[in-house]
Amino acid sequence: MKSQWECFLQNLGVWEGSFTNFSPQGTLLNDTHSRLSLEGLNNNQTVRLTLSRTERDDVIREFSSVGGGLLFFENGSFSEGLIQLGPFSEFGAELALVHENCRLRLVQLFDQTGNLSGLTLIREHLAGTQTTERPPLQINDLLGEWQGQAVTIYRDLRSPDIYSTTLKIQLEDTGRLIQSTSFGGRTITSTATIKGSIVLFDQDPQKQVQVLLLPDGASATSPLKVQLRQPLFLEAGWLIQPNLRQRIIRSYNDKGEWVSLTLVIEEKV
Numbered sequence: 001m002k003s004q005w006e007c008f009l010q011n012l013g014v015w016e017g018s019f020t021n022f023s024p025q026g027t028l029l030n031d032t033h034s035r036l037s038l039e040g041l042n043n044n045q046t047v048r049l050t051l052s053r054t055e056r057d058d059v060i061r062e063f064s065s066v067g068g069g070l071l072f073f074e075n076g077s078f079s080e081g082l083i084q085l086g087p088f089s090e091f092g093a094e095l096a097l098v099h100e101n102c103r104l105r106l107v108q109l110f111d112q113t114g115n116l117s118g119l120t121l122i123r124e125h126l127a128g129t130q131t132t133e134r135p136p137l138q139i140n141d142l143l144g145e146w147q148g149q150a151v152t153i154y155r156d157l158r159s160p161d162i163y164s165t166t167l168k169i170q171l172e173d174t175g176r177l178i179q180s181t182s183f184g185g186r187t188i189t190s191t192a193t194i195k196g197s198i199v200l201f202d203q204d205p206q207k208q209v210q211v212l213l214l215p216d217g218a219s220a221t222s223p224l225k226v227q228l229r230q231p232l233f234l235e236a237g238w239l240i241q242p243n244l245r246q247r248i249i250r251s252y253n254d255k256g257e258w259v260s261l262t263l264v265i266e267e268k269v
Helices: 004-009
Strands: 015-021 030-041 044-052 059-063 070-072 078-081 091-099 102-110 117-128 144-154 161-171 177-185 187-195 200-203 209-213 218-223 234-240 244-252 258-268
Touching: 004 070, 078 244, 091 234, 091 244, 102 144, 102 218, 102 234, 117 218, 161 258
Parallel strands: none
Antiparallel strands: 015 030, 015 117, 030 044, 044 059, 070 078, 078 091, 091 102, 102 117, 144 161, 144 258, 161 177, 177 187, 187 200, 200 209, 209 218, 218 234, 234 244, 244 258
8 A cells, every 4th residue: 555645646747727717506607727746855855745736826835744634545546634623613625536648636614604605616627738628517417337446545544344246327207316226235326306407315304415517527526514412524536438437425413523534446348
């Protein structure tokens, strides 16, 4: 296993792209060109991050270690966010997926009342390389059976769990979506209403979970409202090819504590 620092170094380079802000309902609000440099210094003992965006001051951060609310996978995918959900405080996290010369990052934010307040989709490619924009994600892209491999890493850095997954997504004649997820001998089935680019898992009115279908094959999954004493997860998905998808899931327990991060790489069968 690579160390967390070695996993972080998978992201070195100059990443060009854009920050696109969306409302909680998926309405595009604005789009800003970006350039992010991750430069290794002192024989990669330190990393300097410089983010430049149109009409904004540069953001500069330096890292000599990683930890806290930040965890990386061996391919460079990562998540950073709050480690504790608290009362009357804002909440949120970033979820980032890496594939070849491209990164897809998603920031999900919740306001002080726990309601989803906005999303930022960040699409990047290494400077000097070619990239092709993928079409916006559609429900039909997801229908069928997906078989994958999942890796769960833990905040306490215990040994990762590696296991197989199966995801089945189908539409009923009524138009409702049925999703079955199988892993570790468990199967969870849930149903959702589809309204344009919003898929709403609304079986329990107190625990509604929304999936937003976004540009570039992306999806954003989160509770409509984060609540104390309820476990929750945030997820970003990325349809890289018609039969290849990645998902990254940040999970919190019923005490509001961040406990784990899961990366799923799955193929349609």
